[in-house]
Amino acid sequence: MTTVEEAEQIILARLQDYGTETLPFEQALGRVLAADIKADRDLPPFNRVTMDGIAITYQAIQQGVTSYHIKATQAAGEEPVNIGATGECIEIMTGAALSATLDTIIRYEDLDINNGVAKLLVADVKQGQNIHSKGKDKKQGDTVAAKDQLVTPAIISLAASVGEAALPVKKHPRVMIISSGDELVDVTDEPSGYQIRRSNNYTIKAVLTGHGLPADMLHIPDDPAVTKKQIGHCLQNYDVILLSGGISMGKFDYIPQALEDLEVKKLFHKVQQRPGKPFWFGRHQNGVLVFAFPGNPVATFMCLHRYFLPWLNATLGLPPQPPVYAQLAGNFTFTPQLQYFLQVKLTFTDQGVLSARPVEGNGSGDFANLADTDAFMELPLAKNEFKQGEVFKVHLFKPV
Amino acid sequence: MTTVEEAEQIILARLQDYGTETLPFEQALGRVLAADIKADRDLPPFNRVTMDGIAITYQAIQQGVTSYHIKATQAAGEEPVNIGATGECIEIMTGAALSATLDTIIRYEDLDINNGVAKLLVADVKQGQNIHSKGKDKKQGDTVAAKDQLVTPAIISLAASVGEAALPVKKHPRVMIISSGDELVDVTDEPSGYQIRRSNNYTIKAVLTGHGLPADMLHIPDDPAVTKKQIGHCLQNYDVILLSGGISMGKFDYIPQALEDLEVKKLFHKVQQRPGKPFWFGRHQNGVLVFAFPGNPVATFMCLHRYFLPWLNATLGLPPQPPVYAQLAGNFTFTPQLQYFLQVKLTFTDQGVLSARPVEGNGSGDFANLADTDAFMELPLAKNEFKQGEVFKVHLFKPV
Structure with missing residues (x-):
């Protein structure tokens, strides 16, 4: 497998x-x-004043000048104003472009201004202070x-x-989300005692919406001819098809056959994992990719986050996201020879450690549990016992 | 302060x-x-079959029956089919609703089916296996x-x-984003040598968009009468006003006066922090809140994440988000008597520790730096020396 x-x-x-x-x-x-x-x-495009106050020359400070005649006032957005003599200053505002004749700003808090004269209240003045220099950032x-x-x-x-x-x-790939199965009725319909409402398609769409990716939706009945026709249409009009359900061993799972008939080449079917073992992935020669997720909601949700979103990021040219590691906050045992994706609730300890508390649901049909958890923890295949304090990768489906 | x-x-x-x-x-x-x-x-609304195969009674297993006559086939979405005798079974598909006469599923992989008879290939069968029981989740x-x-x-x-x-x-509060300052020109305009383009309003709007919050935008020139009139109009038509700039000590900072004239009660002005010291916050008697952020882009960005978004979450009824702690990945010194918000780049160590590498920009005017960092680390006021390995709170502005 x-x-x-x-x-x-x-x-x-x-x-x-x-x-x-x-x-x-x-x-x-x-x-x-x-x-x-x-x-x-x-950036900044000019020597940008960062405090309201006066602009002077540092030379004046070196000469011991402590009182400055205010020659003019310059607001942000106004043409820079020059001084005419060393003992002069310009009253100047944050964001203003400093004249080349000036190099130092004294803020209002350090001044006493009376009758057009600004008197320094401080002795410690640094050349170039309160100026964001032209080109300092870029x-x-x-x-x-x-x-x-x-x-x-x-x-x-x-x-x-x-x-x-x-x-x-x-550009985004054009994505179609296909649900299938006659047991599924629309959200607004009243299901019989042996039917349920469609939800996987909406879940997939919501996850994609959260990642800014638009997608269309289609429901296919359990009918081999219709299945083939509809998927065939999608292969002509979309770049990616996301299917959920209809790929198990069931007699009415017409999708694998339809994909084969339509010359979508199977690249794998069944992954050594839980949930999501029946996951099918293939590619049509025209380039369309088909991610066929299992019908169980948790399996679809997991596969979407573990496989599809990393593919989406990579195909759009984003660098791989660095892995997120979390520390298991309780013991956990899993014996089947499958890689287990454990639902966890995440919190940060006051030591900066991402702590993952296992929240076990009732298997891959239990989506009620997903609303209460934050991530899947990917437990290594080689082990069966996972101890509190051990660290494993997590795949977040909620922001921390 | x-x-x-x-x-x-x-x-x-x-x-x-x-x-x-x-x-x-x-x-x-x-x-x-x-x-x-x-x-x-x-949830599930019926005893839901979780594997394709046959449905039997566990009683038959107890009686040693290993071959079962297939009475009928039941697809998902079909009315449950009963068996008539202990030695009978129903061929049944994932998602089907199990008849009350049946209680155990044997999957195809464990069967040999020939001429309408399913023969068990395994001895180990558990009562109720491969069934997601009615009401198990909710x-x-x-x-x-x-x-x-x-x-x-x-x-x-x-x-x-x-x-x-x-x-x-x-419902969302109605939000208006106001920028001010004659030094600011529109994105599509060519700025003179002493002007810059507006960006803070777009940054605020983008952050709000990322949080699903719509907002309007308005630019106000440096004119006291216009400032008062426009803000007055906003006080009548919005629930929250987010201002950036125009609240320092500058001669052309008409906003504090306009707010006072319009009877917006100041609740604080100036916070003991960097960036964002001039931050002003007030409330009109009609309930409108005014967050007046400093004009510097990094200050606005920090205040928006540190103050506005937590207020938004709280006012919408969300519980406070648990704090995120990260470990400082380098030494850092900050001596002013201000609480410093350090820009950091976050990664997880393979021990599950969130590690924060300081990325120092060129002060609060340097927004170029923001694109390369993930969070502000809130360094305690009481200290000046922050050592590698120490743990402090971080406020994320990018998802990890």
């Missing part, structure tokens, strides 16, 4: 470039930057944000500052 | 109820649930998701399962 690591490698070997598009910079939030953002000017042409990273609010801020009103970002 | 803790307490004492609204459940993602979600039926009427929590994908899944096609959520 395919191991978790093998499954991951097979999936991550199928990266594709879906191209780029240019968006108004505000709409680029959460997308992957497709080109470096460069400084159009030095030089014109420097990269302020490199491509292949998520556009965060900080990058929105940088884009605004350098005048990048439109940002090139990676 | 107001300490960080005092400022936090003053802000968190001004919570308000902005009411509730009902949304189609998919659109409730990321909102705060305003009522418990209850199970409309048991009983009808049980709360499956309690109110006053964020609607996550797992909760979307639960809502779908119990048929809650519309969810009541907390």
